[in-house]
Amino acid sequence: MKSSIILFFALVTVSAQSQDLLAELDKKTPSTPDYVQATFKSTRLVNGQTMETKGKGALEFIFAHRFGPISSGAYELYGLDQAYVRLGLEYGITDRLGAGFGRNSEDKTMDAYLRYKVLRQQSGGGGSPVTVTAFGIAAVKTSPRKEDATYDIQFEDRLSYTGQFLIARKFNQSLSIQLVPTLVHKNTVDRSIEPNNQALIGFGGRLKLTRSVALTTEYYYRFDVPDANPYYNPIGFGVDIETGGHVFQLVMTNSRGLTERAYLTETNGDFFKGDIHLGFNVTRTFQLKKQK
Numbered sequence: 001m002k003s004s005i006i007l008f009f010a011l012v013t014v015s016a017q018s019q020d021l022l023a024e025l026d027k028k029t030p031s032t033p034d035y036v037q038a039t040f041k042s043t044r045l046v047n048g049q050t051m052e053t054k055g056k057g058a059l060e061f062i063f064a065h066r067f068g069p070i071s072s073g074a075y076e077l078y079g080l081d082q083a084y085v086r087l088g089l090e091y092g093i094t095d096r097l098g099a100g101f102g103r104n105s106e107d108k109t110m111d112a113y114l115r116y117k118v119l120r121q122q123s124g125g126g127g128s129p130v131t132v133t134a135f136g137i138a139a140v141k142t143s144p145r146k147e148d149a150t151y152d153i154q155f156e157d158r159l160s161y162t163g164q165f166l167i168a169r170k171f172n173q174s175l176s177i178q179l180v181p182t183l184v185h186k187n188t189v190d191r192s193i194e195p196n197n198q199a200l201i202g203f204g205g206r207l208k209l210t211r212s213v214a215l216t217t218e219y220y221y222r223f224d225v226p227d228a229n230p231y232y233n234p235i236g237f238g239v240d241i242e243t244g245g246h247v248f249q250l251v252m253t254n255s256r257g258l259t260e261r262a263y264l265t266e267t268n269g270d271f272f273k274g275d276i277h278l279g280f281n282v283t284r285t286f287q288l289k290k291q292k
Helices: 002-028 074-079 260-265
Strands: 058-069 083-092 097-104 109-119 131-141 159-170 175-186 197-208 213-222 235-243 246-253 277-287
Touching: 058 074, 058 097, 109 260, 131 260, 159 260, 175 213, 175 260, 197 260, 213 260
Parallel strands: none
Antiparallel strands: 058 083, 058 277, 083 097, 097 109, 109 131, 131 159, 159 175, 175 197, 197 213, 213 235, 235 246, 246 277
């Protein structure tokens, strides 16, 4: 009996010490960060990028379409007779690094880009309050052909580059906001109307209405624009509809350009005078590698 009592108290002591040790280990061992998911439902907001990256091994097919301006009238069926298309692919090299390329029919531009998620927003206390993705794209405008050009044009004259930081925060399940400092460089320009380097700041957001439907908007402001510049600041509105692996985005914008150089610095329509282009973006994601 005496030995049983001693054994009982020994087990209680060991158990208490074990619990204290486990509690101490819990304090010292950091838990897995709880990163915020689905700030936006697509890598595109309206015309512009979002901070989202594709998961490792995911391939996204992007089909973007813009019609002509509504102000073109009934003869052009309010722009529906015209079509401008960009086809593109983006692949998730890792969960934070993606690469893509595409071609835009409007000015026959080929583009290639990288995006990397530098910081990830964490829920709860501690960690980053925002997600920050660095985005860089190079593009070559292949129109006009050399033999059709009215001036001497070299390959390097056709090149442009855009760098952005996509800074976003998901405030709750319904509202996400994004800020986008941007720099566009074009190798060759008409300096009477634009500089080689153009700085912009972009604002955008998403308001979720239902589980599968959300409203989106974006606007880019250009700094130090010459008085003779004929272009406008790009603005756009959209409706996102999520259907399984597809995201279907109905948009209206004053830009028909579908690459960064075009819609950021060469938007030639005044949104408030009816120069509005209807259109859509369709994205479809294919998982090429099994996720662990």
